Amino acid sequence: MTEPAAAPGALPRDGGRPRVAVLISGRGSNMVALLEAATDPGYPAEIALVLSNRADAAGLARAEAAGVATAVVESRGFKGDRAGFEAAMQRELERHGIALIALAGFMRVLTEGFVSRWSGRMLNIHPSILPSFPGLDTHARALAAGVKLHGCTVHLVSPGVDEGPIVAQAAVPVLPDDDESRLAARVLEQEHRLYPAALAWLATGLAGNGPPPPGASGSLANPLPRFEPLPTREG
Ligand SMILES: Nc1nc2c(c(=O)[nH]1)N[C@@H](CN(C=O)c1ccc(C(=O)N[C@@H](CCC(=O)O)C(=O)O)cc1)CN2
Numbered sequence: 001m002t003e004p005a006a007a008p009g010a011l012p013r014d015g016g017r018p019r020v021a022v023l024i025s026g027r028g029s030n031m032v033a034l035l036e037a038a039t040d041p042g043y044p045a046e047i048a049l050v051l052s053n054r055a056d057a058a059g060l061a062r063a064e065a066a067g068v069a070t071a072v073v074e075s076r077g078f079k080g081d082r083a084g085f086e087a088a089m090q091r092e093l094e095r096h097g098i099a100l101i102a103l104a105g106f107m108r109v110l111t112e113g114f115v116s117r118w119s120g121r122m123l124n125i126h127p128s129i130l131p132s133f134p135g136l137d138t139h140a141r142a143l144a145a146g147v148k149l150h151g152c153t154v155h156l157v158s159p160g161v162d163e164g165p166i167v168a169q170a171a172v173p174v175l176p177d178d179d180e181s182r183l184a185a186r187v188l189e190q191e192h193r194l195y196p197a198a199l200a201w202l203a204t205g206l207a208g209n210g211p212p213p214p215g216a217s218g219s220l221a222n223p224l225p226r227f228e229p230l231p232t233r234e235g
């Protein structure tokens with residue numbers, strides 16, 4: 001019996017690593033952290049495409065320098081036609097045989113149609129401990145609220161913004177003399193550690209919907225099989 005052809009973007013059954021697209025809008029430091037993790041042959045996913053909705057995103061040059069395919073679908077060119085913008089993105093994703101998506105500083109709200117098409121296969125990193133501080137300007141809002149703990153969240157993407165099922169979180173202390181940039185830098189350090197781990201779980205079926213595929217190693221009870229514990233204080 002011959003195996004039916006895998007659906008476009010389906011997780012490879014040949015033991016190959018699922019092909020991931022990282023969607024960015026700017027600097028791309030989380031994208032670089034994912035690229036660096038995926039250089040490890042034992043990492044269970046391949047970063048096959050970096051796609052930006054802005055041609056001036058600094059992350060594009062960093063991806064090209066790392067030899068990764070890039071694509072630009074300029075959202076401004078679609079003047080609010082979100083469906084047209086997303087259809088153009090979908091064509092690029094299919095052209096590159098993408099199985100999983102990692103939103104990394106991607107600053108466009110995606111429609112229900114696009115999100116349901118990638119349900120269980122699309123992650124986002126958000127710079128707060130959700131459900132606190134969804135949306136934008138999270139560090140300024142955390143400082144204004146006087147919270148003592150802040151951090152970041154990796155979640156599966158749902159139609160509601162920053163409402164999707166949480167996959168992983170990391171916390172950092174808010175220090176007395178913190179300003180927005182100091183706090184943002186401390187959170188970003190954790191983002192770069194957490195996102196590669198969370199993507200590895202999704203790629204091995206540990207974070208998606210349903211049981212892990214046969215032979216998947218590790219468990220949610222011990223989520224960081226190959227990573228040291230996250231630091232709780234500076235240095
Ligand atoms: N359907 C969803 N789309 C997106 C989600 C999500 O959870 N569900 N996460 C965001 C990322 N994000 C927060 O983590 C976020 C990004 C952008 C915005 C926003 O208000 N964008 C404005 C435009 C801003 C701009 O272009 O600079 C908009 O799209 O009108 C809120 C939250 C990614 N998408």
Ligand SMILES: NCC(=O)N[C@@H]1O[C@H](COP(=O)([O-])[O-])[C@@H](O)[C@H]1O
Nearest residue numbers: 026027028029030104105125126127
């Ligand atoms: N609402 C989404 C959002 O605010 N995402 C945040 O944008 C930054 C992108 O940095 P990067 O381009 O260097 O990865 C990151 O801090 C990410 O959590």
